[in-house]
Amino acid sequence: MPEPSPTPATTAFSSARGAVISASNLTKKYKDFAAVDGISFEIAPGESFGFLGPNGAGKSTTMRMIGAVSTRTSGDLSVIGLDPNQYGPEIRSQLGVVPQEDNLDSELKVRDNLIVYGRYFGLPHSYLGPKADELLDFAQLTEKAKSRIDDLSGGMKRRLTIARALINNPRIMMLDEPTTGLDPQARHILWDRLFRLKEQGTTLVLTTHYMDEAEQLCDRLVVIDKGAIMAQGSPSALIRQYSTREVLELRFGSNRNAEVATQLEGLAERIEVLPDRILVYSDNGDAAMQRVIELDLNPLTSLVRRSSLEDVFLRLTGRSLIE
Amino acid sequence: MTTIPLPEVVEGSPTDRALRGGVKPRRFGSLYVAEARLRVMRSYLQTMLATGVGTPVLYLYALGVGLATLVDANLGSGGESQVSYLIFVAPALLCSAAMTTATEEFSYPIMLGFKWNPTFFAMNAAPMSGGQIINGVTFAVIIRLVAQSIVYYLFMLVFGAIPGPHGWLIIVVGVLTGMALGAMLMAYAVRLEEDKGQFNYIMRFGVIPLTLFSGTFFPLSVLPVWLHWIGWISPLWHGTELSRVLSYGYEEPVWLSALHVAYLVVLIVVGWMLARRLAVKRLNK
Known part of the structure; x- marks a missing residue:
């Protein structure tokens, strides 16, 4: 049963400034509670952009709205020039999403997780085989190709999730708390991999409540608390300005x-x-x-x-x- | 919330790439999900084969041959239904097996995908929509039900339980019967936030009584009138009656046969559509 395709692009944002993601007054309410309360920001292509804030600040909700899986209550949002309300599948076809909680398919082997995920993008098996091997190598998991998901360590699962998110060569990587719960060594391996992606020009959008992570990975970030933006700028500019x-x-x-x-x-x-x-x-x-x-x-x-x-x-x- | 009109999409631009990237997932997404589900099923293929082959052999032998000696001896071959007990009970067993499998596939695996191992959220973060996820899951279960019912049917042939020429149609009826209960259960499972033993309860106090009192092992007419309603609401009764008509020409008015089909189809359509809608809602947090 095919999903109806909307009429060709009639809405999109003005990419005059070349932003790949742009939000204006973005709001998400659950009944009376505003999880995200009118935030505005722009993210440039190739930029590494962070949402920094404590748990419950509205970071994950913002990520889900950008990821075109959560409908905004009000405000404007444009991702790759398209409105997520209308062009969910189109936007998601260009994203690589690393959720906060691992949702690898534990009923499939490591390599099969990559192949199966690639199919959701309509990618052919002939492409997915070699691509899966390349990504396993990138994630340092080649030896684990035939392992069960439950046999992987936390850091390995995270790396596999990142590899899975890369299966469609995404323009934008969305990482929600990428290193929460990992030991220091695993975090450094992960940072290294993310840094390589950044060097290749992938736009990184990440949330974190770790200062060091934000300083390591983000060109620019917004400090977010109770659904609102408190400040934004590069890590060093923020420190100069507020400390x-x-x-x-x-x-x-x-x-x-x-x-x-x-x-x-x-x-x-x-x-x-x-x-x-x-x-x-x-x-x-x-x-x-x-x-x-x-x-x-x-x-x-x-x-x-x-x-x-x-x-x-x-x-x-x-x-x-x-x- | 306003939508901002944009200049034309430049060919080869990121927006253009995105628009192209959405074409195949929108068109074939349900099939991609079905493919993934079949791949997952392959990981428990052995269990599926064992139950797929074991169930018909055990039930047909135990009831159709074993218990039948007692029934046929007491009623005289033919009894009330004019056919041997094996021929009477076999179509019902096929339908009942399909219902059991559907119950399995549309309960815990749905909860698994939404909660315990939230792969449905992963699919949705990729281009798959809630509706496509439900479609894909359903297609894969239908394939399993078809395969299982064919195997059951073949064993029925071996046991000599299918006298009529249209007997093969009970494969279709079996799938419809399983899906009728399964689709409704799926809608319920999509909505369920926490399993506090509900599925177990449904199995014990829903599916098992339905199996016992839906004219499966004895005609509904044997029961007191005030229990007949169990049969009327039970997809299994409708499926069983219909499959008996097809298997050995059990006599009932044509309108009643049509009603059986209509009832099963309505349950499937309502359950399926409801599940799609609820899945979209549940994924959109």
Whole structure:
């Protein structure tokens, strides 16, 4: 039973600025709750774009709307020049989607997962055989071609899911929390693979609540919280704009932190008191430390580090990313 | 929500590529899903073959030969239905087996695809639509039902259970019977968020009683009148009666035979369409 094809492209966005994805006032409501609350952004071809925010911020919902599997409540959205409401299959034919939860077919072997998935794009078997082998190699899974899905480690499953998403040579890769739940080594392998895709010119759209991941992979990102965009820019620009160059982290023990904090005021541009530590924001962390010593405050531990996106998020929302 | 009109699509542009990329999936998507499902079925081919061959042999022998000696001895060959018990019971067994398989295929595998191993969401992230996914799943089950019913029919021939020339048509009736219950069950399964034993319940208190009281092993007329409704609503009764007409010329008014067909077809169409609609809704989170 063929699905009716809509009339030829009558809607699409103006690609004057060459954006491959463009959203304006994009909103998704579930009854009264706005999961995504009027966000606007544009993603350029070949760009690596991130949605950074805590769990429940509306990142996955945004990804599903871009991925043309979730209907928006209001606002405009254009993906590859087409409206997802009308051109779902057309848009999805150009995407590679790596969902947050693995949904590999556990009733099929590793290589068959790639072949079967490729068929959904209408790709012929003659193309899919060699392509599957090439992708298994890319994902470092050649030896596992005949394995069962359940016998793969978490990192291998993730790599296979990425390989599966590449079966149709997508123009855009959509990655929802690509490294959540992976150990550090597996994360680095994955980052390496994603970086290669980026070098080949694939547009990467990813969500993460990991600062280091956002800094490693994203050219540009939006900080999103409670369905709204708090800030956007490159990781370094965001840090420059919303934080100081360095941060001094002090621990005085959980019952002394709040008490000492009052004495630290005036010492730096800004001070954040967290339950376990105090963050002193200063362009010169060592100088700030020197003054702490002069004040005779005797912290249990101290550490000077560069500002990260975590600090940007804390500044923008008053909360930590991972709670 | 407004749609922004765009200049013409340039040939070879990304938009053009996308429009081309959607053509085949829109047209053949249901078949791609069916192909995938058949591939999955291949991974439990041995079980399918064992039940496909084992069931007819065991049931035809146990009931059609074993129990039949008792029935035929007491009623005299022919009893109420004028034919041997084997000939009486065999078409019902084929229909009942199809119903059991359909129950299996349209319950847990649907929940699996939506929840436990959400491959339907993966298909939907590729160009497949909810409707195509349901179609593909259904096509694959129909193929299994056809194959299984053919095997059953062949064993019926071996046992000498098919006297009439139109007997082969019970293959079609078997598939319709299985699909009638299966399609409705599929619609239910598509909607089900959590399995708290519902399928088990349906099997024990739905499918098994239907099998027992749908004129399968004895005519519905043997039951008290106030239990006849079980037969009337049961796809199995409609399928069984129809297959008896085709198998050995069991006599019933033509309008009743037409009603059997209509009832089965309506259940299939309603269940199938409902499942498609609910699947689209469930995938669109």
